[in-house]
Amino acid sequence: MTQIFYSKDHEWVQIGEDGLATIGITDHAQQALGDIVFVELPEPGRNVVAHEACAVVESVKAASDVYAPLTGTVSETNQAIVDEPALINTAAETTAWFFRMRLEDPTAVNALMSKAAYDEFLGSL
Amino acid sequence: MLKTPLDALHRRLGARMVEFAGYEMPLQYTGIMAEHQACREGAALFDVSHMGQAHVANAKAFEALVPGDILGLRPGRQRYTLLLNEAGGIIDDLMVANFGAHLQLVLNAGRKHVDLAHIRAHGVAITPHFERALLALQGPKAAAMLPEGAALRFMDAAALHVAGIACVVTRSGYTGEDGFEIGCAAEDAQALAGLLLERGATPAGLGARDSLRLEAGLCLYGNDIDEGRNPVEANLAWAIARCRRSDWDFLGAAPVRAALEAGPAEKLVGIKVTGRAPARAGAEIRNARGERVGAVTSGCFAPSLNAPVALGYVRADCAAEGTALDLIVRDKPIPGVVAPLPFVPHRYAR
Numbered sequence: 001m002t003q004i005f006y007s008k009d010h011e012w013v014q015i016g017e018d019g020l021a022t023i024g025i026t027d028h029a030q031q032a033l034g035d036i037v038f039v040e041l042p043e044p045g046r047n048v049v050a051h052e053a054c055a056v057v058e059s060v061k062a063a064s065d066v067y068a069p070l071t072g073t074v075s076e077t078n079q080a081i082v083d084e085p086a087l088i089n090t091a092a093e094t095t096a097w098f099f100r101m102r103l104e105d106p107t108a109v110n111a112l113m114s115k116a117a118y119d120e121f122l123g124s125l
Numbered sequence: 126m127l128k129t130p131l132d133a134l135h136r137r138l139g140a141r142m143v144e145f146a147g148y149e150m151p152l153q154y155t156g157i158m159a160e161h162q163a164c165r166e167g168a169a170l171f172d173v174s175h176m177g178q179a180h181v182a183n184a185k186a187f188e189a190l191v192p193g194d195i196l197g198l199r200p201g202r203q204r205y206t207l208l209l210n211e212a213g214g215i216i217d218d219l220m221v222a223n224f225g226a227h228l229q230l231v232l233n234a235g236r237k238h239v240d241l242a243h244i245r246a247h248g249v250a251i252t253p254h255f256e257r258a259l260l261a262l263q264g265p266k267a268a269a270m271l272p273e274g275a276a277l278r279f280m281d282a283a284a285l286h287v288a289g290i291a292c293v294v295t296r297s298g299y300t301g302e303d304g305f306e307i308g309c310a311a312e313d314a315q316a317l318a319g320l321l322l323e324r325g326a327t328p329a330g331l332g333a334r335d336s337l338r339l340e341a342g343l344c345l346y347g348n349d350i351d352e353g354r355n356p357v358e359a360n361l362a363w364a365i366a367r368c369r370r371s372d373w374d375f376l377g378a379a380p381v382r383a384a385l386e387a388g389p390a391e392k393l394v395g396i397k398v399t400g401r402a403p404a405r406a407g408a409e410i411r412n413a414r415g416e417r418v419g420a421v422t423s424g425c426f427a428p429s430l431n432a433p434v435a436l437g438y439v440r441a442d443c444a445a446e447g448t449a450l451d452l453i454v455r456d457k458p459i460p461g462v463v464a465p466l467p468f469v470p471h472r473y474a475r
Contacts, residue, residue, distance in 0.1 A: 034332070035158040037426040038401040038433075040455075050467070056455065060157040060426050061332050084292055 004093075004119035005109050007049070007069040012093055013109060016086060020075055020100045025057070025066060028122055030092040034059040036085045041077040041099055048101070050108070055098055057088065062113065070108050072101040127446035130258045130314035138193070138328050144229040146234035148175040149235060151330035161428040163255055163327035164300055165469075167243035171334055177237030178254045178293075178308055180227040186249045187228060191221075192356065192375050194366035198223045203282045204297045205358055207364055209377030213384065214352035215359065216243055218344065220306075221283035222295055229293065231259070231306070235345045247376070254393040258314030262321055263304035263329075263337070265472065270324040274305050279473040290317050296474060299334065301341025301467055303474045307418035339434060340427050342395055342466030343391050348406055349393060349422045349436050355381055358389035358438065360466070391419060391446040396435045396452065401426070403433035404452035404459060410437055411458065418443045421452060427468060434468050435461070 005013045010029035014022045030036065038058040039101065048054045048068035055066035077099045081087050088096040115123060129135075135142065140151035141283045151172065153160060163169045181187045189197040193206030202322045207215050217236040222229045230251075232240045237255060244251045268275045273287045277296040284293050293308040309317050312337035322328065335345070344350045350359045360389075362385060369375055372383050398404055403426045410419040419439035435452065443450060446465055451458035 034153060035156050035428075038403065058338050058426065060161075060428065061152075063403070077389065121210065 004090065004115060005069075005112035006063050006068070006115065006121075007112055009067045009069065010122065011066065011069045011110060013069050015106070015109060017047070019090050019102070019106060021070060021072065021103050022097045024071060024097040025088065025092055026118070027092045030089050033057060033064060034061065036088045039081050039085045039088065042074045044074050044076055046074045057085070066098060068101070069105050069112060070101070071105065072103040074099050075113065076100040127175075129172055130311035131172045131174060131318055134315055134318055136173065140328070140330060143331070145331055146175055148234060150175060151328070152327045153330040153332045157330075157332035157336060158428050160327060160329035160333035160468050164264045164302060164329060164333060164337055165429055166265065166325045168262055168266040168270050168304070169329035169333065170321050171261040171263065171329050172258075172318070173261050173306070174314065175234035176233065177230075177232035177240070178251045178257050178258055178259060179230045179232060179237070179241070180254065181230060181244070181249065182227050183225075183249060184228055187244070189374065190244060190247055190249065190376050192365040192369050192378070192381065193221065194289065195221060195228070197366070197368060200225045201282055203280045203297060205364060207361065208243060209356070209381065210352055211377055213355040213377035213380035215346075215350045215354055215361075216240065216352060218346055218350060218361075220295070220297065224282065224284065224293070229308075235347055238438060256311050258309050258311050258317075260307045260309075260314070260318060260321065261298050261300075261304065262307060262326055263298045263300040263302050265303060266325070267302070267304040269473065270321060270326055271305055271307075273372070277305075279303075279475045287317060288320050299341075299343055300337035301343070301469055301471045302337075303472055336425050336428055339423050339425055339436065340429055340467065340469040341471060342436070342468060344393070344436070345423055352440075354393075355384050355389075357381060357384040358391050358393060360393045375460040389441055391438040392441055393422070393436060393438050394444050394465045395466040395468060396421075396437060396450060396461040397456075397468070398424075398433040398435060398459055398461040400459060401433065402454050402459060404435050404454050404461070408435070408437075409453040410439055411453065412440075412443050413449055415451075419448070429469050434446065434464075439463070
């Protein structure tokens with residue numbers, strides 16, 4: 001199993017064998033958002049810069065931006081969460097990934113947090 | 126920040142608390158969808174103790190401040206009315222119940238102190254009981270869970286005892302469902318709420334309360350109505366009683382009458398939105414020609430319709446049912462259509 005990295009914006013990043021980064025929101029983030037009813041994902045081919053707002057999730061009450069955790073080019077999005085946004089509430093860190101991207105600098109991922117560091121970060125909030 | 130008499134219960138139930146009108150209130154317990162559903166299918170219990178209960182003895186003096194028929198309100202009956210300013214703007218919307226010796230008012234949390242000052246400034250004595258608790262038991266199973274109030278019909282009001290607790294009960298609410306609003310002394314609130322939860326009510330927070338009221342087409346003060354809006358543009362002209370339309374002697378009557386005769390420049394309408402992205406308060410509304418014709422004042426994803434809905438003010442020529450409009454969400458137009466209100470039919474025990 002490959003390592004998963006975490007951002008302070010509550011996204012997770014997993015690097016696949018093909019070198020592509022899969023990005024989703026953390027379980028903590030989905031819990032904080034509540035029942036998710038809509039998601040808008042970036043177009044494949046879009047270049048995003050780290051910390052840039054590139055997706056939107058809407059709960060019954062409010063809209064929230066999702067930020068690109070790293071710089072790169074979006075290669076693929078997860079239609080399953082567009083069709084069934086509630087999947088994000090049940091499988092945020094597994095099947096309910098948001099998009100895949102080719103990283104501009106594959107080593108940049110090392111600047112993100114490990115699971116242990118993210119858990120510690122959550123404890124400090 | 127202020128706390129309601131049920132604060133400890135909310136925390137015990139694991140509520141996520143938020144600030145609302147100066148109070149720490151439960152936004153949700155398990156989730157807005159489940160709580161919304163519980164209210165539409167079973168019964169939900171809301172803490173609305175942040176709202177202000179108050180008594181007024183002089184119905185005639187009070188009637189001069191509202192467009193409703195207060196002198197014609199029989200004992201044991203309640204009605205919805207409005208406090209208006211001299212320009213006809215809405216200071217607050219409220220419930221008034223006749224308890225014989227006094228009228229009971231239920232005021233919005235964020236407006237109750239403004240209301241008190243306004244009412245007193247016009248020489249009407251009012252006694253606040255803001256320390257009292259208020260619970261709302263709402264849903265098709267509400268009457269089964271409050272058999273003590275089952276004899277009441279929609280908008281009836283009575284003082285009665287529930288398990289020995291002295292309560293002031295009205296058959297009304299803010300969800301479009303059958304149900305009750307139950308006032309009691311602060312020290313009795315935990316016992317009363319505990320009893321209703323034992324009887325099977327689902328605790329529900331402000332999140333579900335907002336999605337329920339929006340589906341029911343009910344205005345939220347501060348979003349859909351305020352002092353800059355009069356009852357005619359707010360679609361509340363029905364709250365101007367027939368008997369008050371001969372003398373036009375309530376505060377703000379002249380501008381309201383003029384608006385009624387001339388027709389409002391803008392009207393509050395319901396809008397059904399296509400797709401799944403909700404248009405939130407503040408979203409611009411455009412007509413088919415791309416002109417700005419209004420703005421959304423309330424918008425959410427409607428759980429009972431599985432689709433987004435909105436309330437908003439639009440130019441009067443765009444207010445007819447069926448009018449196609451665009452709502453601008455994140456710089457993109459989302460098609461919508463003016464829809465009849467309520468979005469979800471009311472199911473009151475008339």
